[in-house]
Amino acid sequence: MKLTFWEVAEATKATNDWKQWQDFDLTGIEFDSRLITKDNLFVPLKGTNDGHSFINKAIENGAGAAFWSSTEAAPAELPIIKVPDTLKAMQDLAVYYLQKMQPTVIAITGSNGKTTTKDMTEAVLAQQFKTYKTQGNYNNDIGLPYTILHMPDETEKLILEMGMDHAHEIDFLSLLAQPAVAAITMIGEAHIENLGSRAGIAQAKMEITAGLVKDGLLLIPSEEPLLKPLIKDLPQTIQTFGWENADCQAEIIEAQKEQTSFKINGLDTVFTIPVPGKYNVGNALIALSIGQWFEIPEEKIQAGLAGFKLTKNRTEWVKTKSGTEILSDVYNANPTAMNLVLDSFGQMPTQGKRVAVLGDMLELGVDSAAMHASVSQHLNPTEINEVFLYGNEMATLREALKEKYSEKQIHYFTKEEKSDLIAELKTILNPTDMVVLKASNGMGLNEVLNNLIET
Numbered sequence: 521m522k523l524t525f526w527e528v529a530e531a532t533k534a535t536n537d538w539k540q541w542q543d544f545d546l547t548g549i550e551f552d553s554r555l556i557t558k559d560n561l562f563v564p565l566k567g568t569n570d571g572h573s574f575i576n577k578a579i580e581n582g583a584g585a586a587f588w589s590s591t592e593a594a595p596a597e598l599p600i601i602k603v604p605d606t607l608k609a610m611q612d613l614a615v616y617y618l619q620k621m622q623p624t625v626i627a628i629t630g631s632n633g634k635t636t637t638k639d640m641t642e643a644v645l646a647q648q649f650k651t652y653k654t655q656g657n658y659n660n661d662i663g664l665p666y667t668i669l670h671m672p673d674e675t676e677k678l679i680l681e682m683g684m685d686h687a688h689e690i691d692f693l694s695l696l697a698q699p700a701v702a703a704i705t706m707i708g709e710a711h712i713e714n715l716g717s718r719a720g721i722a723q724a725k726m727e728i729t730a731g732l733v734k735d736g737l738l739l740i741p742s743e744e745p746l747l748k749p750l751i752k753d754l755p756q757t758i759q760t761f762g763w764e765n766a767d768c769q770a771e772i773i774e775a776q777k778e779q780t781s782f783k784i785n786g787l788d789t790v791f792t793i794p795v796p797g798k799y800n801v802g803n804a805l806i807a808l809s810i811g812q813w814f815e816i817p818e819e820k821i822q823a824g825l826a827g828f829k830l831t832k833n834r835t836e837w838v839k840t841k842s843g844t845e846i847l848s849d850v851y852n853a854n855p856t857a858m859n860l861v862l863d864s865f866g867q868m869p870t871q872g873k874r875v876a877v878l879g880d881m882l883e884l885g886v887d888s889a890a891m892h893a894s895v896s897q898h899l900n901p902t903e904i905n906e907v908f909l910y911g912n913e914m915a916t917l918r919e920a921l922k923e924k925y926s927e928k929q930i931h932y933f934t935k936e937e938k939s940d941l942i943a944e945l946k947t948i949l950n951p952t953d954m955v956v957l958k959a960s961n962g963m964g965l966n967e968v969l970n971n972l973i974e975t
Contacts, residue, residue, distance in 0.1 A: 521548050521561075522673050523617065525585050528561060529601045531616040532587070532609040536602035546584055549610070549669045551662070553577040559584035561601075563610050565662065571606070607662065614665030615696055623652075623671065623678040625697050626810060629690055629728050630705025631721060632857035633803045634659075635831045637705050638681045640793070640807035643828030647811075647820035649676040656831065659683035664693050677814075684724055685711040685883070691727035701813060702728045703739040703806045707746055708856035713885035722746035732756055737813050739806050742766035761805035768809045770801050777845070777868050777954075778837060784808065789818050792826050795835050796847070797864035799857070835861075840975045843951035845870075849958045850965040853881045855891045858958050859898040865956045866903030872952030873905040877945065877968065879959025880911030880935070889916040896920035901929060908945060911935050911963055938964070942971045949975070 523531075523546050529538035550556050551563040553574035562578040564571030564586065572590040575583075575598070585599040587606040594600040603609040618625070626641060628634050635657065642653040652671040658664065659681040671678055682693045694702070707722045715721050726747065729738060734755050740747045742762035751758050761768040766785075773790055774781040781792045782801050793804050804825055811821040830836060836848045849861055862876065876899065884891050893916040899907060901924055908931045909918050918932045933941040945968070949955065955972070959965045 521546060521617075521669055522621070523613075525561075525599055525601075528585075528613060532601060532603055532612050534601045534603060536588075536600060538599070538601055541585075541599040544584065549613075549666070551610070551666070553581065553583075556581035556583045558582035562586040563606050564588070564590070565607055610669070611661065611665045611696060614668040617669055618678075618697065621671070621673070621675065623675045624701075624814075625699040626677060626679045626701045626703075627682050627694060627697055627699035627728055627732075628679065628703045628705065628806070629682040629684070629725050630703075631708030631710040631725070631854055632852070632860075633705040633799065634681050634683070635851075636795070636800060636835065637703065637803040637806050638679050639831055640804055640825060640828050641703075641810050642677075642679045644807045644811040644816065644821050644824035645677045645679070645814065647824045648814070648816050650674045651677045651679065653679040654681040657681070657683065661689070661692060664697065668697070682728060684727075686714050687720070687724050688727065690724060691730045694728050694731035696731065698731045698733060699728070699736065700733050701737045701739070701810055702732045703810070704728065704741070704747065705803060705806065706741055706856065707744050708854040709881075709884055709891060710852065710854040710857075711883050712854075712887070713883040716885075719746055722750065726750045729754060729756070737810075739809055741802065742769075759809055761809055762802065766805075768805045768812075770805055772798065772801060775864075775867065787818060789822055791822055794826065794828070795830060796868065797835065797861065799860040799864065800835065838969070838973055840949070840973050842949075842975055844949050844972070844975070845954050846969065846972060847954070847956040848966075848969050849956065850879075850963075850969060851961050853879070853958050853960045854884070855881060855894060858895055861956060861958050862895070862898040862904065865954075866898075866900060868954060870952070870954040872950050872954065874903065875906045875908065875945075875949065875953055875955045876904045877908040877910065877941075877955060877957045877959075877965070878914060878917070879909075879957075879963035879965050880913040882913075882960040882962050884913075888913055892916045893920040896924065899924070901925050905929065906931065906948065908941060909933070910938070910941050910959065910965070910968075935963070938967065942968055945972060946975050 526543040547559040549561045562583040588594045652675045742760035759767040769785040
């Protein structure tokens with residue numbers, strides 16, 4: 521982080537006499553005192569615990585300075601930047617740092633696929649530019665400014681993931697980051713409990729345009745009617761991606777278990793991504809379009825997509841000790857995303873049986889039961905031979921599946937019966953079988969995954 525103590529104090533409008541300390545270079549910024557290293561700036565945030573209470577640990581680890589908003593006296597031995605709100609100070613500092621370093625910001629949101637799209641976009645842009653991207657899921661009002669303040673000095677393209685579970689959260693992030701390019705991967709049902717409807721979700725995702733520069737680019741899925749009325753009066757360039765009537769339109773050439781090849785309209789080049797699924801091709805179209813926007817040659821875009829590395833737990837293939845292949849997608853889930861995964865999984869070649877392990881999709885509100893039941897339309901016993909359902913919400917899907925599946929093909933477990941789920945899976949799985957795991961992160965299917973890997 522290329523900032524000095526005095527510079528930070530001035531940028532965040534410190535209320536104390538910060539010039540009593542000599543100026544010096546800060547080496548980074550952390551809000552977790554355990555991660556502090558020499559001459560870092562410590563940001564004590566107020567959450568479940570008050571970060572100010574960890575100031576001694578920060579000093580012990582080598583903190584050079586700290587923001588301070590507590591009524592308690594600050595430690596006398598540490599240079600202090602007094603501010604009314606330490607989180608707002610970090611956000612204000614991120615805005616200042618963006619203006620100082622001047623990277624081009626690319627913002628990505630959506631109900632599903634935003635992390636994968638971020639990874640693909642970074643891989644494409646890295647073919648020609650110095651890039652940095654959101655690490656892990658640091659995509660909220662804390663994680664986004666933290667990401668900005670952690671980008672290397674030479675960063676030319678900064679790819680920021682923007683998440684939300686309520687209205688006006690992306691609005692804030694977009695205004696902070698001022699992106700030159702923004703993309704919406706899809707409109708699903710995630711957080712519908714807070715936003716009321718898919719239309720409400722579409723409006724919340726469109727908040728990404730709040731800070732989008734006037735001569736910037738907005739990418740949206742061509743098949744999403746809910747977005748069309750929301751883009752009418754936007755001054756930016758709008759491009760669509762998808763399968764029908766899209767500016768960037770894909771045709772799948774070959775779909776394999778671990779990779780997918782496709783072409784787009786207007787080009788003979790075959791693009792290959794090292795992940796399965798039509799839905800992942802949709803994500804790749806965003807990265808490809810962004811590459812074209814920045815005039816990256818198609819052979820470099822091709823290389824970026826072919827070599828991108830997926831963030832862990834996003835559509836990841838793993839193998840058990842006995843040889844069973846597992847498609848792990850346990851980080852999040854909503855009906856649209858789950859249906860897309862099941863559609864692809866049901867077509868994957870296997871010598872054994874295909875088994876789906878599906879956990880509750882959380883935060884779906886009053887229509888949760890109907891949404892869980894609707895997943896039955898994407899489950900067919902000739903394609904997915906056995907279904908394991910886990911969680912109280914999945915009871916409605918079990919009922920819906922009884923019309924298609926025999927009693928022996930449906931296995932149901934409540935949330936308290938995770939150990940029983942694991943035990944039964946271990947009993948029925950053979951080395952030639954293929955399994956997909958999909959649920960909201962709160963269901964803890966990663967524990968099931970870890971147990972199966974050891975089988």
